[in-house]
Amino acid sequence: MAPIRVLIVHNFYQQPGGEDQVFKAEKTMLQEAGVEVIEHTAHNDGLNQMGPLKLAQVTLWNREAYRQMRALAAQHKPHVAHIHNTFPLLSPAVYHALKAEGVPIVQTLHNYRLLCLGATLLREGRECVECLGKSIPWPGVWHACYRNHAASSVVASMLVLHRLLGTWAHKVDRFIVLTEYERSVFAKGGLEANKITLKPNFVHPDPGAGTGQGGYALFVGRLSPEKGIDVLLEAWKGLDFPLKIAGDGPLGPQVAAAVQSLPQVEWLGRQPREQIFSLMQNAAFLVFPSITYEGFPMTLAEAFATGLPVLASNYGSMSQLVRPAENGLLFEVGNPADLAAQARWLVGHPNELLAMRQKARLEFEQRYSAKQNLHMLLNIYREAAGSRWPALAQ
The missing domain is CATH 3.40.50.2000 (Glycogen Phosphorylase B;)
Structure with missing residues (x-):
């Protein structure tokens, strides 16, 4: 198989969660399959050193992250980039950096951040889709759905700016959703349906089945x-x-x-x-x-x-x-x-x-095994990369 180079990108949250596990598991799975993996990450522990104005600025467009991403893409020339999360430190600027270097982009939609300031479609313990389909998510700012009114305003500004710039509409070649339910929600929210592909999460390595005899x-x-x-x-x-x-x-x-x-x-x-x-x-x-x-x-x-x-x-x-x-x-x-x-x-x-x-x-x-997931993931990469994909890669 011709060597495949994949650039994987992730912004870790302060509290570890499922997105982090998926990122690490996919990295391991790809490496074990012989894929050359280039990793670029940020960690939200860095938020502690930022004032509110600086944080607002990097959330909208992180110039340093843009510069670093362009340099990384130019150096390694990946066949495809796979982005898991950019919020908030990497910022959507990294999509523009990758496209400036001609790199195809795959984005896993782990949550509803592109549609909802709080990323959950939930407010005060109940379903909320007030911002769904709105070009300006003003209800989320009004209700302070992300932390407080100031922080909600920043996230709303980020979404509005990058909708105007066509960041997700034109820079991303394939979106990965995890369930059919998610696919329907994001399609209603305005993402191009033919760019949305279903690939569930998986577990790797396999922990093995238990007996369930613990009595709890x-x-x-x-x-x-x-x-x-x-x-x-x-x-x-x-x-x-x-x-x-x-x-x-x-x-x-x-x-x-x-x-x-x-x-x-x-x-x-x-x-x-x-x-x-x-x-x-x-x-x-x-x-x-x-x-x-x-x-x-x-x-x-x-x-x-x-x-x-x-x-x-x-x-x-x-x-x-x-x-x-x-x-x-x-x-x-x-x-x-x-x-x-x-x-x-x-x-x-x-x-x-x-x-x-x-x-x-x-x-x-x-x-949900690694074997099944690897096949699906490489197919998604190949579809996103098009002619950039190595001719002999399977």
Whole structure:
């Protein structure tokens, strides 16, 4: 196979998340397949050294990031660039830098930032699409959907500026979405439908299936309002089945207080990925009570990889990824009573739960393994690169 050079680009958040895991997993997968990977990253820890005016300026257009990206592209001449996140330090200036050097661009849409200031299509715990289709996302500024009014104004200005410049309309050759649900939302939001390609997340390396004999339910994720923590804790007030909560975040104090009166609930705090896999392999089922749209949560892919059935909100992408009685169950979003009822059913039907475990693992093998994902990703790169793609590359 002719050598392929791919430039991968990512702006890490201060709190690690699924996007970071996908970036690292795809990098490893490509390298193991013999692809030459050039990496360019920024980390939001750098925000701590910036004043508000400087941060606003780099969010709209980071001149240094533009210069660095042009130099990197000129030096390595990648066949394609794959951007995961530019917010806020890299800024959309990097798209223009890559195109100035003639590099085709693939963009993974991990969240809804191009359509929503808060990136979640959620406001005050409820679905919000007020900015969808608007050339100026003024409702998001009015409601201070990103941190506060000043920060929301900066993000809105960034979106307006780069819509006017045609950054996403003309600089990106292919968009990757993680579910069909996402594809429909972004098409409604104005992205060119024939540029949007579906490629789900995956897990690499394969952690292997577990036995699920630990006798507990498991929650894994950030302890924040959109993840449905309130719903989870309320549901477990009426359950005597053990629950382990792995994660940290702004609602950590609330969880710590709640477990004092819920002896069946254990808060483990943030855990390393290896320990998360171990917890998943031994859990009876995963609880995913998110009240936001989500994209393709890595937690779900990891659960399937370990053969762990998922009890999830019947909302957004979760309603497509979790198939009742196949790889898990669904409950009414935001409804703790229904969550508790479905959890009781799982606990009371061990044979059906075992069958779900086997089907969850099979789904991972067929859809979310590195082997399947590599083939899809290289096809997307080839389509984006066109004549720039190496003639003998497969």
